[in-house]
Amino acid sequence: MTPSNPAYHKGNGCALGQNEILRRSYIALILIAIISLSVAQGAYTLDPHHWGLMLSNAKDFWGGKLPYKDIFIQYGFLTTLVQAVGFGIGKNLLSLIVLTSIFYAVGIWGVYLISVKVLASKVAPLYVITGLFLFHPLAIYPWSNYIAFPFLVLGLYALIVPNSSPLKFLLGGISFGLAVLSREGLAPAIVLLILLSFIYDLNVTGREARQDSLVLYGSMLAGLVLPLGIFFAYLYQHHLISYWVLLSIDLPKIYAQESFQYIGNGFILSAVFQAVIHGWRHGEIRWIFISIIWGLNLAVFIVSLFQIRVKNTNAILAKLSLATLLLISGSLHLAEIFRIATASSVGIVTLYALLEKYKRVAFYFFVISSLWMTLTLGQNRWTGTNYFLPSSMVINQAVLVQDPNIFQGSRWNFEVIEYYQFVQFTLAKLHTDPSCKLLYQKNETRDSFFAVLTPFSQLQISPYENGQTVNQLRPDLDFESEIQRAASIVILTMVPRIQFGNFKAPAGFAIYAHHAVPEEWQMPENQELLILTPQSCSGIQNVKRVIPPYLTEPKSRIS
Structure with a gap:
């Protein structure tokens, strides 16, 4: 048998x-x-x-x-x-x-x-x-x-x-x-x-x-x-x-x-x-x-x-x-x-x-x-x-991400976590500010994470800046007109840190907040992230950076 x-x-x-x-x-x-x-x-x-x-x-x-x-x-x-x-x-x-x-x-x-x-x-x-x-x-x-x-x-x-x-x-x-x-x-x-x-x-x-x-x-x-x-x-x-x-x-x-x-x-x-x-x-x-x-x-x-x-x-x-x-x-x-x-x-x-x-x-x-x-x-x-495994240095510097929620479970450097907390908090504050009346976002950087942290619709074909030729594929996403109106769009852009003091916002816009971009792999070097809003936003006060309440003063870079 x-x-x-x-x-x-x-x-x-x-x-x-x-x-x-x-x-x-x-x-x-x-x-x-x-x-x-x-x-x-x-x-x-x-x-x-x-x-x-x-x-x-x-x-x-x-x-x-x-x-x-x-x-x-x-x-x-x-x-x-x-x-x-x-x-x-x-x-x-x-x-x-x-x-x-x-x-x-x-x-x-x-x-x-x-x-x-x-x-x-x-x-x-x-x-x-x-x-x-x-x-x-x-x-x-x-x-x-x-x-x-x-x-x-x-x-x-x-x-x-x-x-x-x-x-x-x-x-x-x-x-x-x-x-x-x-x-x-x-x-x-x-x-x-x-x-x-x-x-x-x-x-x-x-x-x-x-x-x-x-x-x-x-x-x-x-x-x-x-x-x-x-x-x-x-x-x-x-x-x-x-x-x-x-x-x-x-x-x-x-x-x-x-x-x-x-x-x-x-x-x-x-x-x-x-x-x-x-x-x-x-x-x-x-x-x-x-x-x-x-x-x-x-x-x-x-x-x-x-x-x-x-x-x-x-x-x-x-x-x-x-x-x-x-x-x-x-x-x-x-x-x-x-x-x-x-x-x-x-x-x-x-x-x-x-x-x-x-x-x-x-x-x-x-x-x-x-x-x-x-x-x-x-x-x-x-x-x-x-090539396949993180180094001991990366592991030792990593912190378990709790916030933003969409990154929970990841393990990143604290400065990176604080950076994305700042972006999410700032955009959320703008979304609830009655003086701003913002509807859209224009991301002029290569960072696609901004698209998942924002409460606004991205008025562009891709979640990152893809160049003028690609943008012309979708003329219906007319971010240029919105920027000219300077009434309902927020712009995320980056400039070299040494040029930050001489930066001039587009007509009708002002720097609402800014933050140094962390010096990490796949992040641009020596750059400052700028969040530009129409001048009608009441939160703009002498180009002062918005500080989330959960961030401590020593970690903040206040203008």
């Missing part, structure tokens, strides 16, 4: 069941470590520009604002939706990285599932998941790449794993569609992957199997179109298509012209090429390794093309290599490791598939893991801070 224990496997007895339990425990440990490390690192991270953007998007969507029209969504609607759910649960900044890290962990698990189907060894998939973890052990931003990652990987699983069925391809297409909705920039790579994989299969299979390929890939395209169709139906119903065009088509064109000119000048691989060259010159092992992975996958794909008519050709590795190469596109504008780790890092499976042939999997796993462990513990990302 077969034991009722689900861990028991017929033919191998309890030993196999114990091995399976150990494997699953090992995987669970890695996934829990990814989530825990991400949250721990996120608590000490101060990045008002990037984190503030995602927080303001999530808060606005949870608050009922319309995407694209009222929310500056640059990457994907689904990312904002997912993070809005996280914000609705936690109501703070830290809740975003909790949910983002869960998605990243699920993506790593998805790569493990692919490895199990591709690799012969039962141990090698554990090497893959360990390698991915050590290569990029946590989610360093609440960014769209991490949200799209599990959808991308599960779509790849449906595409490349044998024993295909129309239902599996349909679900894979839906997963690809959700990846695109999470990060719209993935669309070209995914469409090309499906199309080229279809062409490849047509050449590998005989005529009798081509009908099956048509059915399978037709199902995948149907699945891809389904979530996209629902999304555009939603946009149409709420009259948002024109606003989506502005942020998803017109805005990237502006960025390409103003910030990434090489993209339109025939040097589209410039960012990646420069990062790889820099990595080899300076011994940056991650870039050296990933460039080797890319080269290896390119070689595997080329060989597969020459052997396309050979029986028993490895179509799985061919399509996996193709995906690895196409997904480099995610880092063409900015070559950063986290973009690689959430896309073309799947190419590490190809590496271990080849190592299996030479019976050297365990040896190379030891070498690679040793390098990754050294990097994870030692590589600095910015002065005094590890």
